[in-house]
Amino acid sequence: MLRPGVRRPSDERAATRWKDGRVTTQRRPTEEARAAEELGAQARAADEARAADAAADAADVTATKPLVRAARAPIPDGPARRVRPTAQQxxxxxxxxIPDVLATDLRVLFCGINPGLWSAAIGKHFARPGNRFWPALHASGFTPRxxxxxxxxxxxxxxxGLTNVVSRASARADELxxxxxxxxxxxxxxxxAEYRPRWVAILGIGAYRTAFDRKQARVGPQPEPLSxxxxxxxxxxxxxxxxWTTPRLADAFRELRDCACG
Structure with a gap:
C-alpha cells in the first residue's frame, strides 16, 4: 500500500522498485544511450585490434641486413593448443x-581473402587472435561446439571446407x-568445379567485387553461380x-546455414 502523498512514477522509462513502503526509481537507458554504448564498445574493440595489428606490423618490418628464414611455429601440445609466432616467424x-581444407560435395566452402601473417606462420586458417570466424561459425550452428x-x-x-581467394600471405589485404x-x-x-560444393561463401565483399568484377554486389546470396x-x-x-560485431556476424552466418543446411 502506498504511503499518503507517495505517487507511482509515470515516466515510461523509469523502473520502479518498492521496499519497506518506499518507492525508488531507476532510469532505463534510452535507445540513443544504448546505441552510443554499443558504438563505444565497437570503437574500443577496433582500437584494440588496430593496436595489435600495429604491433605485429612493426614486428614484420625487417632490418636492412638479410633475413634468416625461420621455420613455421610448431603445433603445441596440450589441450590449449595455442602458439604465438615470433617476430622472425x-x-x-x-x-x-596455407593448405586448403577440402573434400568433394561439401555443403559450404568458406573462402577467405588471403592468409594473414599469423595464420601463415602456423599454417592454419583464421588463426590470429581476435578473428571472429570460429566463434561465428559455432554461434550460427554450423558446428556443435x-x-x-x-x-x-x-x-x-x-x-x-576452407580456402582463400588469394593464396599468398600478407600483413594486410590492401597489399594485394x-x-x-x-x-x-x-x-x-x-x-x-573440381570439388563441387553446394555453396561458396566468400568472406569479404571487396574481395568478391574485385575478383569477379561484381561492383554492385552486396552481402548475402548472389545471383550468379560460380562453376x-x-x-x-x-x-x-x-x-x-x-x-560487424560477433552477434551480427553470427546472424549473417546463420542466414547462410539456413539455406545451405535447411
Missing part, C-alpha cells in the same frame, strides 16, 4: 601459403593487387571490421 611468413584453427581438419565432417584477386578468382572457379555452385558473400570476420 611472422616476417618469414610473408608470401607463404567451438572449434579453433588447430581443429580445422574436422570441418569436412560437418560438410565444411587487383590482378591477384582476379587470378585468385579464376583459380577458385577451377577449384569449385555451378551457389555463392554467398559474408562480412570479413577480422577484428578490424568493427561494424
Amino acid at each position: 611472422l616476417a618469414a611468413a610473408q608470401h607463404e601459403t 567451438l572449434l579453433g584453427p588447430y581443429e580445422q581438419e574436422e570441418l569436412p565432417r560437418y560438410g565444411l 593487387a587487383p590482378e591477384e584477386f582476379r587470378e585468385g578468382g579464376r583459380i577458385l572457379a577451377a577449384k569449385v 555451378g555452385s551457389r555463392v554467398w558473400v559474408l562480412p570479413n570476420p577480422s577484428g578490424l571490421n568493427a561494424l
